[in-house]
Amino acid sequence: MSFELPTKQWPAQVNTATIGATAEEGGTRTSKVTVGGETTLPFLHFEGQMPHPPVLAMEVLDEAPKGWPEPLMEPFADVLGDPAAWAQKCVEEYDAELIVLRLDSADPFGTDASPDQCAENVRAILEAVGVPLIIWGCGDYDKDNEVIPVCSQAAAGERCLLASAVEDNYKTIAASALADDHLVIGESPLDISIQKQVNILLSEMGLPRDRIIMYQVTGAVGYGVEYAYSILERTRLAALGGDAMLSMPMLSIVGSEILWEAATATVFLHGGTDILVMWHPEAVQHIRALLADLMAVS
Amino acid sequence: MAYQVVFQPDDISTEAGDGELLLAVADRAGLSIASECGGHGVCHLCRVIVQQGRIRPRDQDEIIEITDTPREVLACQTQVAGDIVVQVPVESRVADFAEAIAASLSPPAAALLASPLSPLVQTATVKMPSPTADDPEPDRERLNRAILQQQPDWSPLTIDLPALRRLPLTLRDADFHASVTVADEGHSHRIIQTNAAHDRPLYGLALDIGTSTLAAEIVNLGSGAIVAAAGLPNQQFRYGADVITRIIWSQEHSDGLEQLHQAIIDTIAELLQDLCQQCSIEPEQIMTACCAGNATMISLLLQIPPDPIRHAPHIHAAEHVPVLSAHQVGLPIHPQAPIFCMPAVSGYVGGDITAGILAMGLFATDKLSLLVDVGTNGEIVVGNKDWMMCASCSAGPAFEGAGIDCAVHATSGAIQNIDYDPEDDCFTFVTIGQTGPVGLCGSGLLELLATLWRAGVIDRGGKFNEELDSPRMRERDGQPEFVILWSTENATGRDLALQQADIENLLRSKAAIYAGITTLLDQVQIPVADIEQIYLAGAFGSHLNITDAITLGIIPDIPTPRVAAVGNTSLAGAYLALLARPARERAANVVAGLTYIDLSAAPQFMDEFIASMFLPHTDLSRFPSADTVNDKTNIVQG
Known part of the structure; x- marks a missing residue:
C-alpha cells in the first residue's frame, strides 16, 4: 500500500504586494518585487503554492554607522557614508533585490538632518540603483512625520515601501503613501493583536490591503527568536485561516540583529517571512543558497 | 429651631429641624413618598407641591418663600427652612415603602x-409593674419576663453590660415603661439598648465598601424606607489605587494595617455625617449595619492581615465573618450594633458580588445570566x-x-449622559x-468615548485625531486633549478636557472587563450567543446607554433588550x-454554590486583553452591531 501524504486545504491565502514601479507603471525602477500569495505554510510545496519566493533586501544607512563591530563594517568600508555607492554595491556585488534606506541621520538626538537632506539621499539612491526602495524613518515620531512626507514626495510614483507605521503614529505615513502611490510597513511589538490593530487603522485611512506589509519587531537567535518565530507562524496561520486583517506579507529584519544572521534568517523563513532585510554579504549568500534549496520542488 | 410641616391631604402635622430634607420629614411622619434613587434627585418620583x-434647595444658601403660587419640588432635594404646608400628589405616594423598593428589585x-x-x-416596648416589697424581682428578670411574654421567640434573652448598666435608672426614669432594642443572634437574643418607651423607628446602615468608592444608605428598619444615601471616595486611595498596592502597604509598614483600617473608618464617619444630616438622626441611632465589599476591603475593615490574598493560591481569611459588634469593628454607630458582613467566595470575588447575585436574583432564574460588576x-x-x-x-x-481630570463622583452635577x-x-x-455640570461620572465617561469615536475625534486605537478642525482639540503638557466644557460652561471655573492618557486608562479598563468576560465564558465553554441576560453593575450606574457599552466593546454584542444597567x-x-x-441565609447559600475560576491561570486572558484594547475589538466580526458606527468597518469582510 502506498503512503499518501495528508494535506490541508486552507480557506484563504496571503495577499500579494508589489513593490517598485517600472516605466510601464510610471516609475523608473528596472525591476519590481512581488511578494505574498502563499496558499500554505512555508515551503510545503506538496500542499500548496508559494508563487513568490521570499526576497532578500539589504540595508543602507544614510550616514556611517558609529561604534559597529569591525567585521560588520569591513565589507562596506569603501562605501560607508555614501548611501548611493553603498546601495550600488549591495545590488551589483551581492544581488540585493531591494534596498532599505535607513534615515538614521534624521534622528533629532544625532545629526538631525533636515527632511530635504534626507530626500536628497532618496533621490541619489533611486538614481544609482534600479531595484525598489524601502524608506525607513529614524523612529522619532515627530521627526518622521516631517521627513517621511518629503522623502515620499521625492520618490513619488516609484511604489516604494515607507516604514514604519505604528499604533501611535500612522496617519502621516499612510497619507503620504496614498498621495505618492507607495506602500506602508505596519509595525507592531511582537503582538499579533496590535499588528492587526495597526492594519485596521491603516485600512481605515483608505490604504488598500495590497499596499500594507507587516513587520513584527523580531529578536535574533539567543534574543527570543523562538517567540518571534511563534508570532510569525501565528500570523501566517491567521492569514491562511481567513483573517483578512492579518493576511499581508511579512518582513523581518535580520541584519541589524548582528548575531547569528544566517541562522536567524533561516528561522524567520520557516516562520513565513516574505522579505528578509539583511546586512552581511556572506549571510546573504548562505540564505540565497538555502532559499534555492527550499524552493526547489522535489 | 423646630418648624411645623403639614402634609396634605392627610393633614398630618410633624415637627422638623432647620435644613431637614422633606423626604426624611415625611418618612418620620409615617408618610410614604416614592423614591427609587436613594434620594439623589434622579428618579423624580418624590415630587411634592409646596x-x-x-x-x-438642597445644599444651597438661597431660601425660597412660597406664598401664593404653589411650587413643585423634589422632596429629596428640598430642605425645610420654615413652617411649610406640603401637598403630596397621589402618584408620589406608596402605601408601603418597602413595596416600592421591591418593585425596583x-x-x-x-x-x-x-x-x-x-x-x-x-x-x-413593654410596661412592667414597679417593684414592691411583695414583688422584689430584680430589674433584668423583670424586664425579661415582660419581653418574653410579648415575644416568646426571643428566649433565651441576654443583655449587654452597657445596657445593664443603664437599666436601673432607665426603668425608674421611665416609670417601668421601656423600649428595648434586641439583637437577633439566631439561637438567642441580646438586649443592646433600653430607653424610656417610645415609638421612634430603628435605623440601619447598608454599606458598600469599594476599593475606590464607598456608598451607603440609612434605612428605616420598620418600613424599609431609604431615608438617606451618599457616596464618597475611599480615603485609602492615598495608600494605593488598587487592592494589591494597599495589601503591600499593609505589610510593609508597621502601622500600615491600622492606617488602612482607619482610612475606611474615617470615610464611613464622613459618610455618616452627611447621611445623618440628611435624615436628622444621630449616628448612635443606627442600630445595625450590613457591609458588602471585596475580601481585601473587608479584611482591612476588620484589621485582618490581607497578605495571603495577594499570593497564590489567594486565600482570604474567612468566607463567613461572624456577626460582630460595631465597637469591635470601630464603626462609629451604636457601639453594640450587630454588624453583618456579606460572605465572600474567594480572595478576588467578595461579598459585593454575593450581594449582587442576591439583588439580581441570579439564584432563582432559569435564564443563563451574566453579572458584570x-x-x-x-x-x-x-x-x-x-x-x-x-x-x-x-x-x-x-x-x-x-x-481622570474631568471625572467626578456620581453625585449632583455629574454628567451621566453625553453626546457630541x-x-x-x-x-x-x-x-x-439636573444641576450645573461639574464633571463626568462613569456612564458619562463611557458615553463620551463612544460619541467621540462616532464623531471621528478618536480612532479605533483611542488616539486623538489631532488634525481635527476644532478649537476643542489642543495640547496641554505635551499631551493632546479635547475640551468637553469650557470654563464658562461648568461650575469648576476651569476647562474640563479629556486627555490622551485618560483614554488609555479607560481603554485598559474596558479591555480588562471584556477579556475577563470572554475568558470566563471560554473556560465554561459557553458561546456568547447563549447568554440570555447581562446585568452591568457598578461604576456605570443605572442610566447607561447600553448601545454605547456594546459599541465600545465592554460587553459582548448581544441584543440590547437582554442587557440591563443595574x-x-x-x-x-x-x-x-x-x-x-431570608436574604442573609440566601447569601450563605449562594456562596456555597459559587465556583471561582482564577483567570491568572488562563494564559489567553492577556491575549484577549490586548485584542480588546481597540474599539470595539481587534476582531471586528465579534461586534456586528458596532459596524454601523463607522461605515469603513466593512473592510474586514473585504
Whole structure:
C-alpha cells in the first residue's frame, strides 16, 4: 500500500504586494518585487503554492554607522557614508533585490538632518540603483512625520515601501503613501493583536490591503527568536485561516540583529517571512543558497 | 429651631429641624413618598407641591418663600427652612415603602423582603409593674419576663453590660415603661439598648465598601424606607489605587494595617455625617449595619492581615465573618450594633458580588445570566439557579473617575449622559440632579468615548485625531486633549478636557472587563450567543446607554433588550441583607454554590486583553452591531 501524504486545504491565502514601479507603471525602477500569495505554510510545496519566493533586501544607512563591530563594517568600508555607492554595491556585488534606506541621520538626538537632506539621499539612491526602495524613518515620531512626507514626495510614483507605521503614529505615513502611490510597513511589538490593530487603522485611512506589509519587531537567535518565530507562524496561520486583517506579507529584519544572521534568517523563513532585510554579504549568500534549496520542488 | 410641616391631604402635622430634607420629614411622619434613587434627585418620583412656607434647595444658601403660587419640588432635594404646608400628589405616594423598593428589585430579590422584615435588630416596648416589697424581682428578670411574654421567640434573652448598666435608672426614669432594642443572634437574643418607651423607628446602615468608592444608605428598619444615601471616595486611595498596592502597604509598614483600617473608618464617619444630616438622626441611632465589599476591603475593615490574598493560591481569611459588634469593628454607630458582613467566595470575588447575585436574583432564574460588576476590580458571574461560576479581573479605577481630570463622583452635577455633535462642534448632556455640570461620572465617561469615536475625534486605537478642525482639540503638557466644557460652561471655573492618557486608562479598563468576560465564558465553554441576560453593575450606574457599552466593546454584542444597567448591586444586596433574614441565609447559600475560576491561570486572558484594547475589538466580526458606527468597518469582510 502506498503512503499518501495528508494535506490541508486552507480557506484563504496571503495577499500579494508589489513593490517598485517600472516605466510601464510610471516609475523608473528596472525591476519590481512581488511578494505574498502563499496558499500554505512555508515551503510545503506538496500542499500548496508559494508563487513568490521570499526576497532578500539589504540595508543602507544614510550616514556611517558609529561604534559597529569591525567585521560588520569591513565589507562596506569603501562605501560607508555614501548611501548611493553603498546601495550600488549591495545590488551589483551581492544581488540585493531591494534596498532599505535607513534615515538614521534624521534622528533629532544625532545629526538631525533636515527632511530635504534626507530626500536628497532618496533621490541619489533611486538614481544609482534600479531595484525598489524601502524608506525607513529614524523612529522619532515627530521627526518622521516631517521627513517621511518629503522623502515620499521625492520618490513619488516609484511604489516604494515607507516604514514604519505604528499604533501611535500612522496617519502621516499612510497619507503620504496614498498621495505618492507607495506602500506602508505596519509595525507592531511582537503582538499579533496590535499588528492587526495597526492594519485596521491603516485600512481605515483608505490604504488598500495590497499596499500594507507587516513587520513584527523580531529578536535574533539567543534574543527570543523562538517567540518571534511563534508570532510569525501565528500570523501566517491567521492569514491562511481567513483573517483578512492579518493576511499581508511579512518582513523581518535580520541584519541589524548582528548575531547569528544566517541562522536567524533561516528561522524567520520557516516562520513565513516574505522579505528578509539583511546586512552581511556572506549571510546573504548562505540564505540565497538555502532559499534555492527550499524552493526547489522535489 | 423646630418648624411645623403639614402634609396634605392627610393633614398630618410633624415637627422638623432647620435644613431637614422633606423626604426624611415625611418618612418620620409615617408618610410614604416614592423614591427609587436613594434620594439623589434622579428618579423624580418624590415630587411634592409646596403650597406655602419657606424652603431651601438642597445644599444651597438661597431660601425660597412660597406664598401664593404653589411650587413643585423634589422632596429629596428640598430642605425645610420654615413652617411649610406640603401637598403630596397621589402618584408620589406608596402605601408601603418597602413595596416600592421591591418593585425596583428583581422579583426573586423582592421575595426575600416578604414581610415582616427581619433585620438583625428588633424593638419591643413593654410596661412592667414597679417593684414592691411583695414583688422584689430584680430589674433584668423583670424586664425579661415582660419581653418574653410579648415575644416568646426571643428566649433565651441576654443583655449587654452597657445596657445593664443603664437599666436601673432607665426603668425608674421611665416609670417601668421601656423600649428595648434586641439583637437577633439566631439561637438567642441580646438586649443592646433600653430607653424610656417610645415609638421612634430603628435605623440601619447598608454599606458598600469599594476599593475606590464607598456608598451607603440609612434605612428605616420598620418600613424599609431609604431615608438617606451618599457616596464618597475611599480615603485609602492615598495608600494605593488598587487592592494589591494597599495589601503591600499593609505589610510593609508597621502601622500600615491600622492606617488602612482607619482610612475606611474615617470615610464611613464622613459618610455618616452627611447621611445623618440628611435624615436628622444621630449616628448612635443606627442600630445595625450590613457591609458588602471585596475580601481585601473587608479584611482591612476588620484589621485582618490581607497578605495571603495577594499570593497564590489567594486565600482570604474567612468566607463567613461572624456577626460582630460595631465597637469591635470601630464603626462609629451604636457601639453594640450587630454588624453583618456579606460572605465572600474567594480572595478576588467578595461579598459585593454575593450581594449582587442576591439583588439580581441570579439564584432563582432559569435564564443563563451574566453579572458584570465594574469597579476597580471587575468581577464576573455566569450561571443561573442551577450553577454559578465567577472570576475577577483588575479593571483599574478609571470608570470610577480616579486619575481622570474631568471625572467626578456620581453625585449632583455629574454628567451621566453625553453626546457630541461634530457638525456644530457642541456637546449635549444630562447631569445628575439636573444641576450645573461639574464633571463626568462613569456612564458619562463611557458615553463620551463612544460619541467621540462616532464623531471621528478618536480612532479605533483611542488616539486623538489631532488634525481635527476644532478649537476643542489642543495640547496641554505635551499631551493632546479635547475640551468637553469650557470654563464658562461648568461650575469648576476651569476647562474640563479629556486627555490622551485618560483614554488609555479607560481603554485598559474596558479591555480588562471584556477579556475577563470572554475568558470566563471560554473556560465554561459557553458561546456568547447563549447568554440570555447581562446585568452591568457598578461604576456605570443605572442610566447607561447600553448601545454605547456594546459599541465600545465592554460587553459582548448581544441584543440590547437582554442587557440591563443595574447600578450599585452591592449596595442593593447589602440593603436586602440588612432587612431580611431570608436574604442573609440566601447569601450563605449562594456562596456555597459559587465556583471561582482564577483567570491568572488562563494564559489567553492577556491575549484577549490586548485584542480588546481597540474599539470595539481587534476582531471586528465579534461586534456586528458596532459596524454601523463607522461605515469603513466593512473592510474586514473585504
